[in-house]
Amino acid sequence: MKLNLENAASFACADKLAKLAAETAAANELLESGKGAGNDFLGWVHLPSSITDEFLAEVQATANLLRETAEIIVVAGIGGSYLGPRAVNEALDHTFGLNGNNPRVVYAGNNIGEDYLADLMELLEGKTFAIINISKSGTTTETALAFRLLKTKLEATVGKEAARELIVAVTDKEKGAARKLATKEGYKTFVIPDNVGGRFSVLTPVGLLAIACAGHDIKALVKGAQDMEKATGVDVPYDQNPACQYAAMRNALYQDGKKIEILVNFQPKLHYMMEWWKQLFGESEGKDLKGIYPASVDFTTDLHSMGQWIQEGERTIFETVVSVEKANKTVLFPHDEENLDGLNFLAGKRVDEVNKMAELGTRLAHVDGGVPNMLVTIPVLDEYNLGQLIYFFERACGVSGYLLGVNPFNQPGVEAYKKNMFALLNKPGYEAESAAILARLNK
Amino acid sequence: MKLNLENAASFACADKLAKLAAETAAANELLESGKGAGNDFLGWVHLPSSITDEFLAEVQATANLLRETAEIIVVAGIGGSYLGPRAVNEALDHTFGLNGNNPRVVYAGNNIGEDYLADLMELLEGKTFAIINISKSGTTTETALAFRLLKTKLEATVGKEAARELIVAVTDKEKGAARKLATKEGYKTFVIPDNVGGRFSVLTPVGLLAIACAGHDIKALVKGAQDMEKATGVDVPYDQNPACQYAAMRNALYQDGKKIEILVNFQPKLHYMMEWWKQLFGESEGKDLKGIYPASVDFTTDLHSMGQWIQEGERTIFETVVSVEKANKTVLFPHDEENLDGLNFLAGKRVDEVNKMAELGTRLAHVDGGVPNMLVTIPVLDEYNLGQLIYFFERACGVSGYLLGVNPFNQPGVEAYKKNMFALLNKPGYEAESAAILARLNK
Numbered sequence: 001m002k003l004n005l006e007n008a009a010s011f012a013c014a015d016k017l018a019k020l021a022a023e024t025a026a027a028n029e030l031l032e033s034g035k036g037a038g039n040d041f042l043g044w045v046h047l048p049s050s051i052t053d054e055f056l057a058e059v060q061a062t063a064n065l066l067r068e069t070a071e072i073i074v075v076a077g078i079g080g081s082y083l084g085p086r087a088v089n090e091a092l093d094h095t096f097g098l099n100g101n102n103p104r105v106v107y108a109g110n111n112i113g114e115d116y117l118a119d120l121m122e123l124l125e126g127k128t129f130a131i132i133n134i135s136k137s138g139t140t141t142e143t144a145l146a147f148r149l150l151k152t153k154l155e156a157t158v159g160k161e162a163a164r165e166l167i168v169a170v171t172d173k174e175k176g177a178a179r180k181l182a183t184k185e186g187y188k189t190f191v192i193p194d195n196v197g198g199r200f201s202v203l204t205p206v207g208l209l210a211i212a213c214a215g216h217d218i219k220a221l222v223k224g225a226q227d228m229e230k231a232t233g234v235d236v237p238y239d240q241n242p243a244c245q246y247a248a249m250r251n252a253l254y255q256d257g258k259k260i261e262i263l264v265n266f267q268p269k270l271h272y273m274m275e276w277w278k279q280l281f282g283e284s285e286g287k288d289l290k291g292i293y294p295a296s297v298d299f300t301t302d303l304h305s306m307g308q309w310i311q312e313g314e315r316t317i318f319e320t321v322v323s324v325e326k327a328n329k330t331v332l333f334p335h336d337e338e339n340l341d342g343l344n345f346l347a348g349k350r351v352d353e354v355n356k357m358a359e360l361g362t363r364l365a366h367v368d369g370g371v372p373n374m375l376v377t378i379p380v381l382d383e384y385n386l387g388q389l390i391y392f393f394e395r396a397c398g399v400s401g402y403l404l405g406v407n408p409f410n411q412p413g414v415e416a417y418k419k420n421m422f423a424l425l426n427k428p429g430y431e432a433e434s435a436a437i438l439a440r441l442n443k
Numbered sequence: 444m445k446l447n448l449e450n451a452a453s454f455a456c457a458d459k460l461a462k463l464a465a466e467t468a469a470a471n472e473l474l475e476s477g478k479g480a481g482n483d484f485l486g487w488v489h490l491p492s493s494i495t496d497e498f499l500a501e502v503q504a505t506a507n508l509l510r511e512t513a514e515i516i517v518v519a520g521i522g523g524s525y526l527g528p529r530a531v532n533e534a535l536d537h538t539f540g541l542n543g544n545n546p547r548v549v550y551a552g553n554n555i556g557e558d559y560l561a562d563l564m565e566l567l568e569g570k571t572f573a574i575i576n577i578s579k580s581g582t583t584t585e586t587a588l589a590f591r592l593l594k595t596k597l598e599a600t601v602g603k604e605a606a607r608e609l610i611v612a613v614t615d616k617e618k619g620a621a622r623k624l625a626t627k628e629g630y631k632t633f634v635i636p637d638n639v640g641g642r643f644s645v646l647t648p649v650g651l652l653a654i655a656c657a658g659h660d661i662k663a664l665v666k667g668a669q670d671m672e673k674a675t676g677v678d679v680p681y682d683q684n685p686a687c688q689y690a691a692m693r694n695a696l697y698q699d700g701k702k703i704e705i706l707v708n709f710q711p712k713l714h715y716m717m718e719w720w721k722q723l724f725g726e727s728e729g730k731d732l733k734g735i736y737p738a739s740v741d742f743t744t745d746l747h748s749m750g751q752w753i754q755e756g757e758r759t760i761f762e763t764v765v766s767v768e769k770a771n772k773t774v775l776f777p778h779d780e781e782n783l784d785g786l787n788f789l790a791g792k793r794v795d796e797v798n799k800m801a802e803l804g805t806r807l808a809h810v811d812g813g814v815p816n817m818l819v820t821i822p823v824l825d826e827y828n829l830g831q832l833i834y835f836f837e838r839a840c841g842v843s844g845y846l847l848g849v850n851p852f853n854q855p856g857v858e859a860y861k862k863n864m865f866a867l868l869n870k871p872g873y874e875a876e877s878a879a880i881l882a883r884l885n886k
Contacts, residue, residue, distance in 0.1 A: 096566040098566060106539065118770075123539040144786055145794065199748075283752070285756075286755060289758060293756065300554055314733055343587055343588065351560055364863050414747065417743075419808075425797065426788065
């Protein structure tokens with residue numbers, strides 16, 4: 001993975017950038033020492049290097065059991081428990097679902113859509129499926145609802161005994177409803193570590209199991225993260241440390257009024273990596289009335305929707321492009337005898353060569369239009385490089401949050417809607433809130 | 444369709460809002476009189492009411508021919524030619540693709556992804572498929588590339604003769620490469636009117652044909668738009684005109700520093716309607732260094748990713764919720780004997796009832812957090828109400844762009860990346876640009 005800041009540096013105030021760059025060492029050191037804000041959630045910092053071959057073998061063995069039996073594997077989870085596995089799987093899966101002998105992986109428990117759940121039940125009708133239930137507490141409304149439906153359906157389909165072998169719980173090591181049920185039913189379980197928050201959890205069983213189920217190489221994924229853990233550590237000086245450089249630059253731009261960061265890909269399979277990134281940075285930095293607003297686009301598709309705004313709208317944005325150097329498959333731009341469309345000058349080229357010129361042309365055009373541009377490049381879209389990318393963004397996020405002066409590891413604002421929802425639904429224990437919200441609505 | 448501004452009005456400066464409200468009449472009148480900026484692209488204003496039953500029957504008949512023969516229908520197009528049909532189809536399709544006897548509809552020509560195109564060719568291998576090629580000029584790189592590949596593949600699969608019956612061109616009435624080829628090959632064609640821009644084209648054959656192909660009711664869609672055309676016309680006063688009210692409110696909020704509008708759904712099927720909306724407003728207003736940045740989220744999913752930022756980040760955002768009053772299918776919240784997750788207080792409720800309380804709870808929480816909130820409600824997710832929604836947003840966009848003081852109907856910034864791309868690829872006719880860009884890169 002490479003980071004190129006050339007087209008951003010000219011937009012940043014040199015003094016501010018230098019000051020922030022100097023501060024990254026201390027910020028990165030806080031992640032190491034555990035003396036900063038949110039320090040009970042730093043388990044992700046040395047997570048990659050702590051993962052053993054034995055542990056990965058256990059995850060893989062469980063995945064293999066599910067893969068052998070199930071046509072469909074339903075991953076139930078929300079937040080990082082949804083976006084982590086989906087981001088990696090969609091980056092590596094076939095665009096149109098032709099994944100060979102791999103089971104189909106679908107996602108549930110991340111919304112309260114009645115039509116969505118009805119459609120899911122129809123999909124599963126008459127199918128052998130497995131459930132990975134990812135929930136620390138086991139009481140999150142979205143996921144618990146989906147799990148109730150899925151468990152009932154599975155037991156009705158294969159019987160209560162066989163269902164036990166097709167349900168895996170990824171949950172707290174001892175507490176909570178999901179753990180309790182798993183113990184009682186004898187489900188295979190994996191632990192969500194106490195000190196790793198949802199948005200940093202993709203390299204725990206939260207992500208790894210579902211990724212292995214889809215047929216992807218979790219060893220290579222972890223290896224990529226391990227290498228990036230080394231490449232971004234406290235002993236790596238600023239001018240060689242991509243996490244610190246990215247963190248400093250985005251804060252420098254933010255201080256100069258660049259309020260929105262747009263993460264860009266030119267490879268549609270990276271769509272959900274961008275969604276994962278939005279949670280990572282949005283939840284970590286969007287607090288105390290500050291934080292860069294994280295947005296994303298899929299180019300060249302969205303050049304024909306958001307491109308106009310980016311080129312000529314308010315100059316309050318910057319872009320970070322995640323570029324993949326080589327395509328995995330080969331399609332040549334076809335020759336056409338008649339050439340009515342005038343595109344024969346491209347005939348015989350790899351399609352990706354055209355895409356790369358679209359990418360370079362776009363970056364130059366946006367820079368000319370006043371949009372600072374950072375470039376993150378990986379050589380190829382595979383497990384190893386996704387592992388690098390994941391840890392790079394995680395580490396950069398930790399550093400960046402400390403530079404911003406927030407606690408990057410809490411998310412106090414996520415509770416507000418839940419509290420109102422429970423009050424509106426008359427949840428036991430919310431009697432006072434229910435009365436208050438009813439009074440407010442009837443005003 | 445209903446619009447509720449109650450939770451936005453308290454955030455807007457009353458004087459500014461009153462001034463903008465007064466200006467909407469003139470802005471709306473400009474759409475009618477055609478005396479405003481961009482007035483050669485006002486064909487969408489009375490498009491719904493100009494659509495005849497004969498025309499819809501012709502579109503439907505063509506769709507039926509393709510539906511009878513093809514297992515897969517590939518819609519090739521970019522910008523509005525992609526987002527228009529996809530937005531409506533995904534809103535109405537089964538979440539997991541179980542669309543009964545309807546052909547599978549897939550999208551191409553909206554990117555330059557080599558892996559994407561390779562995956563598409565694999566999907567089509569050995570399948571009978573049809574192509575809807577949507578391109579005014581026939582020379583847009585993304586779409587022309589995909590069409591070359593698709594045409595070659597189709598001819599190789601079913602022969603040149605049969606292929607002619609399986610290709611429909613939606614293009615200019617007389618000019619351009621796609622029209623020329625269609626005439627030569629004898630393809631069935633439909634016209635993209637000269638005076639309707641891409642982002643306003645979903646109710647032309649650009650959208651209608653692909654929507655009919657997917658098995659949806661284009662008559663009902665158009666009827667919805669027709670009714671909304673009446674409901675937002677110049678003879679409808681401000682206090683009854685949702686397009687004028689929405690346009691005024693969002694401009695008032697923007698003038699007070701609300702720089703980002705987040706379009707929100709609680710129904711995942713509306714995801715691509717939000718993408719369509721982003722193009723509509725982003726391309727119409729993002730120019731002259733101004734314009735609200737259009738963003739979108741799918742709730743409750745994204746409450747667990749972007750929710751934190753929205754609740755507690757910079758107070759420079761407002762939300763517009765598109766709410767669907769009733770779900771189409773029924774799932775009851777299941778009872779669980781053991782109730783380990785403590786959710787039995789929800790047992791027996793419609794899942795959508797819980798979703799609605801999440802929606803209301805979220806709106807209240809975000810308003811409390813300083814986020815102005817507008818609410819657009821449709822009774823049910825069907826063709827008629829999507830038609831209403833589409834025209835509502837189009838009309839509001841025209842009025843809003845004039846209030847902002849831009850030409851809402853051009854998109855000069857979309858050319859910049861193309862010019863660079865062609866220069867980098869040594870396109871004939873771009874020799875000077877090629878030399879210049881090379882010199883710049885080699886500096």
